[in-house]
Amino acid sequence: MLPVVALITCLINAIVISGSPPIVLWHGMGDSCCNPLSLGSLIKFIKTQLPDSYILSLRIGSNIVEDTSNGFFMNANHQIDYACKLLNADTNLSQGYHAIGFSQGGQFLRAVAQRCPSPPMLNLISVGGQHQGVFGFPRCPGDNETICNYIRDLLHLGAYESFVQNHLVQAEYWHDPHKENTYRQASIFLADINQERTFNEAYKTNLLKIRNLILVKFLRDGMVTPSESEHFGFYEENNTTKIIPLRESSLYLKDLLGLKTMDEQSRIKFLESDTDHLQFTDQWFIDNIIPYLKD
Numbered sequence: 001m002l003p004v005v006a007l008i009t010c011l012i013n014a015i016v017i018s019g020s021p022p023i024v025l026w027h028g029m030g031d032s033c034c035n036p037l038s039l040g041s042l043i044k045f046i047k048t049q050l051p052d053s054y055i056l057s058l059r060i061g062s063n064i065v066e067d068t069s070n071g072f073f074m075n076a077n078h079q080i081d082y083a084c085k086l087l088n089a090d091t092n093l094s095q096g097y098h099a100i101g102f103s104q105g106g107q108f109l110r111a112v113a114q115r116c117p118s119p120p121m122l123n124l125i126s127v128g129g130q131h132q133g134v135f136g137f138p139r140c141p142g143d144n145e146t147i148c149n150y151i152r153d154l155l156h157l158g159a160y161e162s163f164v165q166n167h168l169v170q171a172e173y174w175h176d177p178h179k180e181n182t183y184r185q186a187s188i189f190l191a192d193i194n195q196e197r198t199f200n201e202a203y204k205t206n207l208l209k210i211r212n213l214i215l216v217k218f219l220r221d222g223m224v225t226p227s228e229s230e231h232f233g234f235y236e237e238n239n240t241t242k243i244i245p246l247r248e249s250s251l252y253l254k255d256l257l258g259l260k261t262m263d264e265q266s267r268i269k270f271l272e273s274d275t276d277h278l279q280f281t282d283q284w285f286i287d288n289i290i291p292y293l294k295d
Helices: 004-017 039-049 064-073 076-089 104-115 145-158 162-167 169-173 180-186 201-207 227-231 259-264 282-288
Strands: 023-026 055-057 097-102 121-127 212-218 234-236 239-244 268-273
Touching: 023 039, 023 104, 039 055, 039 282, 064 169, 076 104, 076 169, 097 104, 104 121, 104 169, 104 201, 145 162, 145 169, 162 169, 212 227, 259 268, 268 282
Parallel strands: 023 055, 023 097, 097 121, 121 212, 212 268
Antiparallel strands: 234 239
C-alpha cells in the first residue's frame, strides 16, 4: 500500500494531467506570435476559460520582427519544418495538443498535421484558413500596406515563377482558376498539401489521425477571395462566377486527403461567423471554439 503522502501526490498529479490538453496557435499574415492586440490578447482570453491550459503560440524566427517578416517572405515549406521542430522540442506537447490556425496559419497547421504526426494533433481548428488558396488580395492586414503593394505586384507579374514561389509566401497558395495546369505544376506548397502534384499516402493517413477538422468561414470576409476557400470551396476552372463546394470537388470525391471519410464520420465541422476576416466576439469564441479545446 502506498504511504499517505505518496498517495496524495499521485492524486494531485492525476488532477494536473487530466486538465485540458495543450493548445498551439499559429498567427496569420502580417501578425506575430505575441502581438498584444491579437494573439497575445487571445491567449489571455483563453486562459480565462481554460485556466490550466498550456498554450504555445508559434514564433517562426528568433524574435517578433522576424516572425512577422517570415509570414511574408519565408518559404512556407521551410516554415512548416521550423514549426515541426518547435513542436517536437516541446515536451509539454508529447501527449497531444489542439491546434488553432488563423488565416494562412490554418493551412500551415494542416500541413503540420499531414507532415509531422508527432507529437499528435488532436483537433485542428482553422479560423479563416484558405485551404484551396486565394485568387485576390483585396486588403492588407495591420500596418503592412507597403509590403502588401509589393506582394500584389509580384503576384500579378509572376506568381508561378520559380523565384517568386520560393520567396513569397502568398504566391505559394495563390490559385489561379484560369491557369489550373500551371498552378498544379508550379505551386510548391498548396498544390502539394492538396495532393494536386503527386499523391502522398502519408498526407492522407496522417490527416485522418486527427479527431476533428473545424473550419471557420467569415461570411463578410473582405480579405480572402474567395471566402469559400475557408470551407475548402473554390472557383470552377476558368469561371470566377461559380464556386465548387468541397463535397463536389475532386479532392473530396477521390478522398485524396481523407476528407470524405472524415465527413462521413461527422468529423468535419463547418462553422460560420457573420463578420469580416478574423473578427469574432468573445461569446462566439466561447460558444464555437472553446468546446473543442476542453478534452
